[in-house]
Amino acid sequence: MRRWNWIIVGSLVLFAMSPVWGAPYKMRITHQMPETHFIATEIKEFKTLVEQKTNGKVAVEIFPAAQAFKPKETMNAVATGAIEAAVTTNFEWAGILPTMDIFIVPFLITKIPVIDKAIQGDVGATLFRKMESKGVVPLMWMLQTRTNIYTSRDKFLLMPADFKGKKIRGTSKIMNLGSEALGAAAVPISGPEVHTALERGTIDIGLTGVDAALTRHYYEFHKYGVVSNNFTVLHVLFLNPSFWKSLPPDVQNVIREVAATIQKKSLEDSERFKDWAVGELKKKMNVHMQTEQEEQAWQAVMEKPVLDYFLKATGKEGAELVELVSKIRR
Secondary structure (H helix, E strand, O other): OOOOHHHHHHHHHHHHOOOOOOOEEEEEEOOOOOOOOOOHHHHHHHHHHHHHHOOOOEEEEEOOOOOOHHHHHHHHHHHHHOOOOEEEHHHHHOOOHHHHHHHHOOOOOOOOOHHHHHHOOHHHHHHHHHHHHOOOOOEEEEEEEEEEEEEEEOOOOOOOHHOOOOOOOOHHHHHHHHHHHOOOEEEOOOOOHHHHHHOOOOOOOOEEEEHHHOOOOOOHHHOOOEEEOOOEEEEEEEEHHHHHOHHHHHHHHHHHHHHHHHHHHHHHHHHHHHHHHHHHHOOOOEEEEOOOHHHHHHHHHHHHHHHHHHHHHHHHHHHHHHHHHHHHHO
């Protein structure tokens, strides 16, 4: 184990044993976002409200930027009690629960009212039950983004025909299907590698959230970007069952109330952050906000192949979720 990992493990143990913390209950939370990101800020707000509203009965410590556990490690870490709580994305959960990919079906759950009703209602409850079957207690959703940008060097990619024969940044299998349906060829490239790929021309089209396009400086090599609300990235806060059961009912109720507050606020924060990021990108590159006509053209070619793949991968469970979403959208 690397020296840094030993330091982190040591700090976790010291936190659990420290007499300085007089609170009867101690909750450590690990997440992957940098401290400057609004998701990290919301987790800090969760900490503050929990500590205040439980009158100090629960002390919360946060380990940001994957300091304690990598994203793929968090589910097992929480389930086994290595840490009390974690926050990670629907992408990570989809690795063990394919139904979590429902948020990646293009244009299915991308309008704010639909996202809100989905995570508050039967869709969210169904997915939470599936997470519970993996040995954790899920408490809240946080919306990171529903807004993505498709960048290129010399023109806007407005219609599917503009993607034909182009190489686009590839991510997961289900997301690549959407890009390929537009006519592009997906080339797997991780987030940190995209900047170099854009510079070298390894790919013709950059694909990421508007916040990442800004922080990863896509505009240095690509001067055109089309912004589309076509799939959704959410984070889930989940707890260790033994820790949760150890809390008195009144403390559990307070934590649930705080979680509901932060979940609702995340929808507003995500939109504000998106507007800010788009505004900053407009200072550095040409940005086009997708029109309704363009969205319909993209949806006509993207949605079906991705939805078919999702239904094949998830069977009856996936079909039931899609039906629940359809009721929300009616």
